[in-house]
Amino acid sequence: SKGGKILILPGDHVGPEVVTEALKVLDIIEKHTGARFERDFDLCGGCSLDKHKDSVTEAVLKKCEDIDAVFFGSAGGPEWGTSQPNPESGLLRIRARMQIFANMRPCKFASKSMVSRSPIKEEIIRGVDFMLIRENCGGAYYGKKIEEEDYGCDPWEYRRSEIERVVRVAGALAMQHDPHLPVWSADKANVLASSRVWRRITHEVFEKEFPKVTLKDQLADSLAMLLITKPTAFNGVIVTDNTFGDILSDEAGGLTGSLGLLPSASLAGPPASPGQKPTLGANNAGGVRGLYEPVHGSAPDISGKGLANPVAQVLSLAMMLRYSFNMHDEAEAVANVLDSKAEGGLEVRTGDLGGQADTREMSEAIQGEVGRLLM
Amino acid sequence: SKGGKILILPGDHVGPEVVTEALKVLDIIEKHTGARFERDFDLCGGCSLDKHKDSVTEAVLKKCEDIDAVFFGSAGGPEWGTSQPNPESGLLRIRARMQIFANMRPCKFASKSMVSRSPIKEEIIRGVDFMLIRENCGGAYYGKKIEEEDYGCDPWEYRRSEIERVVRVAGALAMQHDPHLPVWSADKANVLASSRVWRRITHEVFEKEFPKVTLKDQLADSLAMLLITKPTAFNGVIVTDNTFGDILSDEAGGLTGSLGLLPSASLAGPPASPGQKPTLGANNAGGVRGLYEPVHGSAPDISGKGLANPVAQVLSLAMMLRYSFNMHDEAEAVANVLDSKAEGGLEVRTGDLGGQADTREMSEAIQGEVGRLLM
Ligand SMILES: CC(C)[C@H](C(=O)O)[C@@H](O)C(=O)O
Ligand SMILES: CC(C)[C@H](C(=O)O)[C@@H](O)C(=O)O
Numbered sequence: 001s002k003g004g005k006i007l008i009l010p011g012d013h014v015g016p017e018v019v020t021e022a023l024k025v026l027d028i029i030e031k032h033t034g035a036r037f038e039r040d041f042d043l044c045g046g047c048s049l050d051k052h053k054d055s056v057t058e059a060v061l062k063k064c065e066d067i068d069a070v071f072f073g074s075a076g077g078p079e080w081g082t083s084q085p086n087p088e089s090g091l092l093r094i095r096a097r098m099q100i101f102a103n104m105r106p107c108k109f110a111s112k113s114m115v116s117r118s119p120i121k122e123e124i125i126r127g128v129d130f131m132l133i134r135e136n137c138g139g140a141y142y143g144k145k146i147e148e149e150d151y152g153c154d155p156w157e158y159r160r161s162e163i164e165r166v167v168r169v170a171g172a173l174a175m176q177h178d179p180h181l182p183v184w185s186a187d188k189a190n191v192l193a194s195s196r197v198w199r200r201i202t203h204e205v206f207e208k209e210f211p212k213v214t215l216k217d218q219l220a221d222s223l224a225m226l227l228i229t230k231p232t233a234f235n236g237v238i239v240t241d242n243t244f245g246d247i248l249s250d251e252a253g254g255l256t257g258s259l260g261l262l263p264s265a266s267l268a269g270p271p272a273s274p275g276q277k278p279t280l281g282a283n284n285a286g287g288v289r290g291l292y293e294p295v296h297g298s299a300p301d302i303s304g305k306g307l308a309n310p311v312a313q314v315l316s317l318a319m320m321l322r323y324s325f326n327m328h329d330e331a332e333a334v335a336n337v338l339d340s341k342a343e344g345g346l347e348v349r350t351g352d353l354g355g356q357a358d359t360r361e362m363s364e365a366i367q368g369e370v371g372r373l374l375m
Numbered sequence: 376s377k378g379g380k381i382l383i384l385p386g387d388h389v390g391p392e393v394v395t396e397a398l399k400v401l402d403i404i405e406k407h408t409g410a411r412f413e414r415d416f417d418l419c420g421g422c423s424l425d426k427h428k429d430s431v432t433e434a435v436l437k438k439c440e441d442i443d444a445v446f447f448g449s450a451g452g453p454e455w456g457t458s459q460p461n462p463e464s465g466l467l468r469i470r471a472r473m474q475i476f477a478n479m480r481p482c483k484f485a486s487k488s489m490v491s492r493s494p495i496k497e498e499i500i501r502g503v504d505f506m507l508i509r510e511n512c513g514g515a516y517y518g519k520k521i522e523e524e525d526y527g528c529d530p531w532e533y534r535r536s537e538i539e540r541v542v543r544v545a546g547a548l549a550m551q552h553d554p555h556l557p558v559w560s561a562d563k564a565n566v567l568a569s570s571r572v573w574r575r576i577t578h579e580v581f582e583k584e585f586p587k588v589t590l591k592d593q594l595a596d597s598l599a600m601l602l603i604t605k606p607t608a609f610n611g612v613i614v615t616d617n618t619f620g621d622i623l624s625d626e627a628g629g630l631t632g633s634l635g636l637l638p639s640a641s642l643a644g645p646p647a648s649p650g651q652k653p654t655l656g657a658n659n660a661g662g663v664r665g666l667y668e669p670v671h672g673s674a675p676d677i678s679g680k681g682l683a684n685p686v687a688q689v690l691s692l693a694m695m696l697r698y699s700f701n702m703h704d705e706a707e708a709v710a711n712v713l714d715s716k717a718e719g720g721l722e723v724r725t726g727d728l729g730g731q732a733d734t735r736e737m738s739e740a741i742q743g744e745v746g747r748l749l750m
Binding site for chain 2 (some may be wrong): 151244
């Protein structure tokens, strides 16, 4: 039987608003497929700080350990500006606890009609379609920190096992999609020791395990430039470390120009091909353990007004269906919802996309369309 | 008497080609102003590896210590792909030896006619004008590295003094130009200890020393997105650490879309206002010690063909005249050369700008125009 157990952490500000709407899409999926999703709701971020004086509690972290997937909204806001710990630390601790080491951010247009909304000229950005995989549990963001009055240090370190497991995700993804598309590995091997180790081990893994995939090295700084001037040259897969991935994935988000449309997944192992079993990070639902969240933050400026665009959260749901629950057809239906209507795609648009719809109207249009697609 | 001593390190591939042309512009300046520049030529990069088996020799590093300015071309190329040390390491060692801790990269159009060459839509990028200051001698790129078979580590560390001196350059620059423009400091204080120390000390410095300048914090990842979607919102000064600065400055380079037009300066102290003496890093010429180089690399694909665009090297010369030799009028003349002709600016264009001119033709047009401007 399809489905499984999900932990829902709506978080702060617009988080709960868009999560509520995305879950209605999940209701539609249940109705049309017979799948069942057991839903547990809990706190992470500012809301958890308010109630428990911590950005996430041990109880929630425990839940994260044996859940099939976590469905996350967004955490933070100005009211916790000086809190110790900060609201965002909850998410960092969940990533570490779940060992969801592969943060995947697709860079493509949710709909053809969105291309014109990019800050980049249409002839340059049209057809962009890559997956950026960021190492998510190591490097400078997780080393043992030193924070003193006059000195701060974050060791930027990588071990072989941490590198191997994340670059394998890149290799597996390339094999599943199109082994002819190269995988780019971005680093600063001309300066950083950790990058040199990263580069050497990445090549070892690809030579041994993915001999058919072309692996190309790209210096992270020059990639930051090329993503703007030649974005489609990187169609395929990009894999990089936690720090470079943090910056480059937000840059990639800027390329499409619609923050309200960008989903992400953080996985505990390589995604399984349809019909296959995961090799690492498997959950009880036959997929990979993962956390799914929109790229956008909690948007305090528009929260409470029903104006937030639910699409990024809905597309994160599509990633969850695909990677954690192996529901590939349903994932496709949800992922293509904006483009699916015979006549040029869904016409309902929230304000950030130049339309008039509120969160619920946009969501209802999506629900209707997903229902139609699954008939 | 104006002028001073410069060490010229043309480097590899197109480096010598564009440096030669830029020095002809310096000849014109000498001729029109009576300034004298003593020129010493030496090796750094692949050419030094070939001759001395090292990317830079101790003799050259010694020269760098008591020179007024270093005029650098570009280092590296595929023929030194696996060299130990790599050609780029020469530049890193010069930066450390000269303690040129403030790497300054202007992000603006060298000429109004260039706006349409940006990959970004004209209505979004028009009017962009910020200076990105990257800390250039510390952080993860300079910590004591560990490089083993299965493990690599680069300590990402900052001391108070390293932070103070570079953010002071940002404050001084804002005061000199327009104290109403904010200074943005980019960090990841929500994750990194070194960023939290950076942010605290930066605020201390601005409160005490630049109370009139508005200092704004901006998370480095979100800045990477906003630079694409709202670049002009950052007009003014951006200051950030070595790693973030490396990535963000190349990204900023992509915004204007013309790698052949981007200069940079690396300074040993805050630039002095016209008529004032430098407070740190002063040279014998009344300016600040610095190294000047184009942002572009050695471009092995077009080297030896006379096709390279000399403008970035020429604009680096303008920065040298301004910061190291206090020749502000001459710096202005050179910096505005592309825009200065009564009718829509210089019309000669190299291939990268869609024109037909070769390196020398472009250079000759510039020399002529600079001569005219200095009459
Ligand atoms: C909120 C923050 C800790 C987080 C990170 O830096 O990893 C965020 O920027 C992200 O990219 O998911
Ligand atoms: C060549 C390399 C060492 C250098 C750096 O990373 O600092 C370069 O990328 C730069 O930005 O000047």
